[in-house]
Ligand SMILES: [Zn+2]
């Protein structure tokens with residue numbers, strides 16, 4: 001059995017002289033695969049589902065170093081070391097930034113901790129998911145894979161890990177800065193006492209932050225699908241027509257920072273309690289991994305707003321449609337949801353594409369074919 005897996009492993013990646021994180025990780029997991037498999041088989045289904053959910057959640061929470069910000073704010077709340085931020089204005093915050101009058105002691109500690117954990121979990125859990133599905137269950141792809149007959153080439157698998165490493169460095173550094181900024185008591189509109197702005201606002205923040213983050217990400221994503229921004233930034237993320245869990249952070253550093261800064265804007269503009277804010281962020285990251293996994297995950301009955309993983313997978317397969325993430329509402333409202341009778345290629349911008357069978361569609365398909373060859 002081990003020998004058979006080794007052959008499959010060779011078919012997923014050619015041997016290279018340089019250090020290859022994918023091959024190394026696979027080799028490491030291979031050593032323990034039999035015992036891991038037996039362990040999972042003996043567990044009741046709900047426990048293995050729980051472990052898998054927790055693993056993906058942990059991956060999401062640590063990927064961009066957000067866990068440091070959460071830890072710092074949670075500790076502030078628990079220990080009561082919170083100077084009241086009430087009535088802090090955005091002008092005051094801007095002044096702190098422009099005059100560089102901010103305290104950032106212990107930055108090195110936050111920076112190192114955020115990166116160590118981020119990369120360790122990225123390779124440990126990301127690598128495990130990759131092995132579990134893409135190597136161990138490769139022969140059963142019809143059962144779990146959204147595009148069961150198409151696979152990302154080993155070169156592109158390595159490419160997405162390398163881009164991911166660079167982007168994680170940028171986003172993790174920003175999270176370390178944010179954690180350090182809050183830890184040192186610099187002005188922000190984050191608050192700590194649950195009822196400081198009333199319980200109604202506390203609970204309303206869940207839908208408000210969710211809608212804000214999802215809609216702004218939709219808008220940014222559509223912006224990055226206009227010809228100039230697509231060519232120089234977003235095209236990188238679209239190299240992966242069959243995305244995997246590693247594709248989630250394989251985004252141009254400029255674009256990923258743009259998205260992260262927009263998502264964090266409420267922390268400096270409106271009173272937000274850290275708990276609802278970061279619970280929504282974690283929810284988004286969890287689904288970011290699910291949506292890029294290439295695995296046929298279905299949304300649950302309690303999340304009617306959430307499209308299945310297939311929705312974003314199709315964005316990678318067909319390029320300029322299905323721009324949304326955790327709500328398919330935006331694509332329905334703006335008419336950018338994928339229409340089955342249209343032919344989308346990388347050259348059909350703005351969610352507009354010719355009908356199947358028309359001369360324009362045939363021309364596009366020929367152009368696409370010659371481009372790939
Ligand atoms: Zn895109």
Ligand SMILES: [Zn+2]
Nearest residue numbers: 237292312316
């Ligand atoms: Zn994507």
